[in-house]
Amino acid sequence: MINILGAYATKFGELWNISPRALAKEVMENALKSFGLKASQIDALFVGNMLSGILGNQTNLGSLVAEELGVQIPAFRIEGACASGGLALHNAINSLKAGQYKTVLVLGIEKMTDHSQDEITTALMAAGSDEERMAGSTFPGVYALMAQAYMRKYSVSEEDLAAVSVKNHYHGSLNPKAQFQSPITIADVMKSSKIADPLKLLDCSPISDGAAAVVITSENTIRKVKKPIQIVASEVATDTLSLHDRKSFTSLSAVVEASGKAYRKAGIKSGDIDVAEIHDCFSISEAIATEDLGFSEKGHGAKDIAQGRRTLSNGDIICNPSGGLKACGHPVGATGIKQIVEITEQLRGEAGKKQVKGAKIGLTHNVGGSGTVAVIHILQN
Amino acid sequence: MINILGAYATKFGELWNISPRALAKEVMENALKSFGLKASQIDALFVGNMLSGILGNQTNLGSLVAEELGVQIPAFRIEGACASGGLALHNAINSLKAGQYKTVLVLGIEKMTDHSQDEITTALMAAGSDEERMAGSTFPGVYALMAQAYMRKYSVSEEDLAAVSVKNHYHGSLNPKAQFQSPITIADVMKSSKIADPLKLLDCSPISDGAAAVVITSENTIRKVKKPIQIVASEVATDTLSLHDRKSFTSLSAVVEASGKAYRKAGIKSGDIDVAEIHDCFSISEAIATEDLGFSEKGHGAKDIAQGRRTLSNGDIICNPSGGLKACGHPVGATGIKQIVEITEQLRGEAGKKQVKGAKIGLTHNVGGSGTVAVIHILQN
Numbered sequence A, B: 001m002i003n004i005l006g007a008y009a010t011k012f013g014e015l016w017n018i019s020p021r022a023l024a025k026e027v028m029e030n031a032l033k034s035f036g037l038k039a040s041q042i043d044a045l046f047v048g049n050m051l052s053g054i055l056g057n058q059t060n061l062g063s064l065v066a067e068e069l070g071v072q073i074p075a076f077r078i079e080g081a082c083a084s085g086g087l088a089l090h091n092a093i094n095s096l097k098a099g100q101y102k103t104v105l106v107l108g109i110e111k112m113t114d115h116s117q118d119e120i121t122t123a124l125m126a127a128g129s130d131e132e133r134m135a136g137s138t139f140p141g142v143y144a145l146m147a148q149a150y151m152r153k154y155s156v157s158e159e160d161l162a163a164v165s166v167k168n169h170y171h172g173s174l175n176p177k178a179q180f181q182s183p184i185t186i187a188d189v190m191k192s193s194k195i196a197d198p199l200k201l202l203d204c205s206p207i208s209d210g211a212a213a214v215v216i217t218s219e220n221t222i223r224k225v226k227k228p229i230q231i232v233a234s235e236v237a238t239d240t241l242s243l244h245d246r247k248s249f250t251s252l253s254a255v256v257e258a259s260g261k262a263y264r265k266a267g268i269k270s271g272d273i274d275v276a277e278i279h280d281c282f283s284i285s286e287a288i289a290t291e292d293l294g295f296s297e298k299g300h301g302a303k304d305i306a307q308g309r310r311t312l313s314n315g316d317i318i319c320n321p322s323g324g325l326k327a328c329g330h331p332v333g334a335t336g337i338k339q340i341v342e343i344t345e346q347l348r349g350e351a352g353k354k355q356v357k358g359a360k361i362g363l364t365h366n367v368g369g370s371g372t373v374a375v376i377h378i379l380q381n
Helices: A020-033 A052-056 A061-069 A084-097 A117-127 A130-134 A139-154 A158-172 A186-191 A253-266 A283-292 A301-306 A324-328 A332-348 B020-033 B052-056 B061-069 B084-097 B117-127 B130-134 B139-154 B158-172 B186-191 B253-266 B283-292 B301-306 B324-328 B332-348
Strands: A002-009 A044-048 A075-079 A103-110 A194-196 A210-217 A229-238 A275-277 A361-368 A373-380 B002-009 B044-048 B075-079 B103-110 B194-196 B210-217 B229-238 B275-277 B361-368 B373-380
Touching: A002 A020, A002 A084, A002 A332, A020 A061, A020 A103, A020 A210, A044 A061, A044 A084, A044 A332, A052 A117, A052 B052, A061 A075, A061 A103, A061 B229, A075 A084, A075 B084, A075 B229, A084 A103, A084 A210, A084 A229, A084 A332, A084 A361, A084 A373, A084 B075, A084 B084, A103 A332, A117 A139, A139 A158, A139 A194, A139 A283, A158 A186, A158 A283, A158 A301, A158 A324, A210 A332, A229 A253, A229 A332, A229 B061, A229 B075, A253 A283, A253 A361, A253 A373, A275 A332, A283 A301, A283 A361, A332 A361, A332 A373, B002 B020, B002 B084, B002 B332, B020 B061, B020 B103, B020 B210, B044 B061, B044 B084, B044 B332, B052 B117, B061 B075, B061 B103, B075 B084, B084 B103, B084 B210, B084 B229, B084 B332, B084 B361, B084 B373, B103 B332, B117 B139, B139 B158, B139 B194, B139 B283, B158 B186, B158 B283, B158 B301, B158 B324, B210 B332, B229 B253, B229 B332, B253 B283, B253 B361, B253 B373, B275 B332, B283 B301, B283 B361, B332 B361, B332 B373
Parallel strands: A044 A075, A044 A103, A275 A361, B044 B075, B044 B103, B275 B361
Antiparallel strands: A002 A210, A002 A229, A075 B075, A103 A210, A229 A373, A361 A373, B002 B210, B002 B229, B103 B210, B229 B373, B361 B373
8 A cells, every 4th residue: 555645846937046956855855844754764765857967967866866855765766758757656656565665755856947948959859769850850749740630530620729728727827836827818829839730839838947756655654644645556658759650649559558557456447537637748648648548538638628628627527737737837857746746635635726626536647758658646535 | 586587788898880779679689588588578677777868868768678679568767877777677676576567677778989088977977976076076086085095094005906907807808798808917907097096097997888688577487497596685775976975985885784784685694695796897996895795804805806815716705707897898777787697697507617616696786976876686596
C-alpha cells in the first residue's frame, strides 16, 4: 500500500529570481512541512528532470538535491523527456514495494526560462527522433500533424480544439499558482499567431520554471495519516520515437496501453474517474488523451470538451482543474509530479476554488515526446 | 531472488565506426543471445547513461533504445554521473522485487570520443559542484587533492600509486575487450605527463566508447538457469558533491556506508569476497576503495596493491581482473554494467585468461563524481 504524505508545488512561471538549487530546497521543505515531516525521515530521493544536463551542464542532480535537503541518502535522477516526473514516481513506488526504502521523496524540477528560445527549442527536440530533427521539425510541428489528421478524420474544427485552451485558462484563473491566471476566449485563441498549422500560440503550453514534490511511504506508522491518499496503480508504456513509425496519428498507443493496465490494477473503469490531470502540451493532446483514456468516444474528445463535459463544475470527468500544462505551466520534469500534487489536493478536498466536488478517484496522464512514453497513476482517497 | 541471465559487454575504446544506436543494438542483442533469450521476454528496460543529453542532445534514451531492441516496453534512463550504470541496475532490481516486472534488461552506454577534449572535460564536470567548477578544477584535479592528502597521511609514494595502473594494465593485457591491452611499468607511469600533481597521464582512466548489458529476472521458470548467478545485495549511498564539504579526504564515506549495508544484506564479510571490480577512475581511487571496502587496512591499500595482493593469480582479493576503468576503459554510463558482466563471467568460470580461480563471491564498486554517490552490488554463484 503506497500512501501519499506531503505534497507541494511551487508557483509555475518565469521564476527569474530563484536558482534551481533554491527552487528544489523550497519545494522539498514545503512538501515535508505540509505533513509535519523531517528530512531525516526520508530514505531516498528520486528526481524527475529532463534538461539540467543540456541547459545547465549539471548532471548528478540526485546528489545535488540531497545536499539541499540536508541529508546524505540514496538519490537518483530519472529521465524520460517530459514524462521524467511520472517515471521518477514509478521508480520510487517500485523501491517501496521492493522493501528497499520505506519513505521517499520524489521531486520534479525544471528551470527553462533562463535560456534563449533557440537553446530551449533545440534542447526540447532532444526528445525527438533523428528523422524529425533532420526534417527541421519541432514538437509543435509534430503535434500539428496529429491535429491535422484528427480534424480531418473526425470533422473537428479549430474552434473545437481551441476550447481545450479556453477551459484550461478558466481553470488556471482559479489557481493562484498557475503561470497564466487570465481567462481567454475562443476568439483569443483563433487570432493568436500561427505556430504550426493548425496550432496557434494559445494552443501551445508555455516554457516554464517550477518544481513539485511528494513524499510517499509504504508505512502507515510513520505518522497517523489524516486524509490518506493511496496510489493504487502506476503503469508505464512506450511507443516509437517518431510519429511516422506509428499505425495511427489520432491515438497514442502508449496511453491506451498504460491506462488499460492501470485500470485493471486499480480494479476500476475509466468512467469511475472523477478528476484527471492531463498532459495537454498542446490542445490536440488533451482532445486525443480523453479518448485514449476512455473518457470520450473516439472522435468526440474535443467536442466533449467544447460542450463543457471536462469543465468545473458541471462536467462529468473534470480534466486539468489546475489549468493543465497550458495555463498552469509546463516545467517539463516537474509536470508529472505537479499532477500528483494537484490530484492529492483534490482528493483531500483541499483544492480551493478549483475543487472538484466529492472527488474520490483521480488519474494523472504524463507523456514524453510525441507520445513516445506514457505514465499513468491512479489515486484514491 | 534476483538471477542474472544474459550478460555482454562490447569492446571498449575509441569506437569511431559505430553510432550510439548501433552500439546499443549490438550489446542488447548479444546479451539476449548469450542466454538464448528473445526480446519479447523482456518486460522493461533500464538505461544507465550520463552524457547523451549534453554531448548528443539526445534525451528520452530509454524509449530510443527500446526501439533498437524492437519492443515497445517501459523504458527508463537513470543518471547519477559515472555511477549511472550501477544506479540503473539498482532501480531495475527494485522493480523486480516490487513484482512490477519479471525480467528486465539493464543497459549501460556512453559514446564520448566523437567530441573535442574541451567539450568532454566540460561535460564531465557537469557532475561536479559549482565551487569546484568556478575554481577551474577538473576531476583529475579533485582526485589529485585526495592523492596528496593520502600520500602525506600514510607515507605513500607515487610509485605505490603507480602500481595500481601497472596491475590494471597487466589484467587488461589478458582481456581482448580492453581499450588498452599493453602491460606498462612503474617507470612508464612515472615518466608520463603530469595531469594534476601527483597524478600523471597513466594514473588516469581514459575517455572511452562502449556499452554493456545484463538481463536479470525474478523468475526461475523463464529458462532453466545453467550456472545461476544471484545478485544478493544492491546498495546505494551518497555524499556531498564537493570534496571540501567532507570530513575526510582519504576515505569516501558513501563507499563505506553502501558496502557496509551490502555486506549485512548478503550476510558476508569483506574478507569473503574473491573478486571485485573497482571504480578506479584514478589510481588513487582504487587504493582508497580497497580500504573503504575493508579489503586492506587504512593506509595500506596502495601498498597491498604494490605487493601484488590484488593481482592475478596470486593475490587474495583480486581487484579489476577486467583491467578496470584504467585499462579496460571508462565509457561512464557503461562502466557500472560492465563490472556486473565481468563478475558474472568470473563467477561462471568463463573469464578466460583473466579468470580468478574458484571465484564464488564477487563485488562491484561504482562511483559517481568525486565519491558523491556509491553503488555496491554483491554477486554469488
